[in-house]
Amino acid sequence: MARNYKINNTRTGRPIKKQVIYVACEGGSNGTEGTYIKQLCDHYNCSIVWVYPKPLNDPLQLVQTAINFSKLQEARPNSHLWVIFDNDIPDRVHMAFEAAEQYNNSLKNNSTKYLNINIAFNAPSIETFGLLCCGITKISTNAKTNQQQLCHPTMLNYSHKKSPKTSPHFDFNTMESGYDFAITQAKQWEHSLNGDPEYTAHIFAGIYKLTEQIKNS
Numbered sequence: 435m436a437r438n439y440k441i442n443n444t445r446t447g448r449p450i451k452k453q454v455i456y457v458a459c460e461g462g463s464n465g466t467e468g469t470y471i472k473q474l475c476d477h478y479n480c481s482i483v484w485v486y487p488k489p490l491n492d493p494l495q496l497v498q499t500a501i502n503f504s505k506l507q508e509a510r511p512n513s514h515l516w517v518i519f520d521n522d523i524p525d526r527v528h529m530a531f532e533a534a535e536q537y538n539n540s541l542k543n544n545s546t547k548y549l550n551i552n553i554a555f556n557a558p559s560i561e562t563f564g565l566l567c568c569g570i571t572k573i574s575t576n577a578k579t580n581q582q583q584l585c586h587p588t589m590l591n592y593s594h595k596k597s598p599k600t601s602p603h604f605d606f607n608t609m610e611s612g613y614d615f616a617i618t619q620a621k622q623w624e625h626s627l628n629g630d631p632e633y634t635a636h637i638f639a640g641i642y643k644l645t646e647q648i649k650n651s
Contacts, residue, residue, distance in 0.1 A: 452478070453651045454510055455644075456549065458485040458500045459518035465489060466594060466602035467518045467560050467641070473606045474648045485515070493519040493530035497551060501537050504549045512651070515549040516644050520577070521557040527633045531555075555632045555640040563639040564589060564604050566619050567612030575636045613649070617642050 455475060459467040463484045475482040485503045490496055500517045517534070521527055534551040541548050556562055559577035564584050566573075574580050581594045591605035609616075620642040623635065632638055 452480055452512065453648075454481045454483060454513035455648065456483045456485050456500075456503065456507070456513065456515040457518065458490070458496045458503075458516070460489065460491045460493065460496060460520065460522075461602070462489040463487040464596070464601040466604065469601050469603040470560070470606070470609070470641075471518070471644070471648075473604075474645060477606070477610075478648050478651070480648055480651065491519075491522060492526055493517075493523065494526045494533060497530040497533045497537075497553075500551050501533070504537070504551065507549060508547055509549045513549065514552060514647065516552045516554055518554040518556075518560075518641065518644070520555070520559045521633070521636075521638075522577075524633070527555070528631075531631060531633055552643070553632075553640065554642075554644045555638060557633075557635055557638040560641055561594075562637060563616060563620065563641045563645075564592065564609065566616035566639055567609045569612060569615055571619060573637055613645070617646060 457471055459465065459471070461467045463472070472482060486496070486499045490499070496517050496519055500515055504515055519527070519530065531553065534553055538550045541550060558575055559580060561577065561580040561584050562573055565580060568588050570583070570588070584592050589605045589608050592603070593600065594602045596602050616639070620639040623638060624632070627635060632640055
């Protein structure tokens with residue numbers, strides 16, 4: 435398991451945040467994706483800013499929201515803008531990728547001034563990555579099946595339920611301990627696409643890209 439090294443500000447004695455992660459994800463800040471990203475940022479000393487904190491399930495709307503944010507937010511050193519969604523609406527997923535690519539191409543002359551759009555795409559859902567962290571590679575293309583497979587005893591503290599008192603969440607310690615295996619498998623899946631777009635995959639764990647960036651910064 436990676437260590438959480440924190441460098442203190444010599445004047446205040448408080449930890450210096452290593453990077454800023456701007457996030458728009460379909461479940462909002464309290465969904466499964468949002469809770470996992472909050473755990474990562476807290477553990478690895480990153481600042482997190484929610485571009486849109488509420489649930490927004492349309493991937494194209496998420497990308498458009500991130501684009502509007504980018505136009506108003508000049509890039510800070512070591513800051514990154516991420517959009518996270520799964521494959522619930524395949525047609526809109528395709529359009530979301532195209533919109534992000536078009537916007538990023540428009541920034542070629544202003545790449546240091548405005549934030550590019552990074553996408554963490556998961557198919558059928560982020561539970562795909564959770565199962566990989568548990569060493570499971572036989573993963574269904576049905577999100578609910580994967581949610582059931584991830585429950586006790588596979589991941590003791592996993593919950594997909596949301597109530598006034600609880601939020602969906604992964605068992606962060608399990609995720610961390612299985613990270614090396616998960617990252618290797620996720621990259622193999624990406625490589626097997628042979629250059630085809632990520633959204634053509636029925637099983638994909640694109641959240642590994644954001645996870646890797648946060649952990650390795």
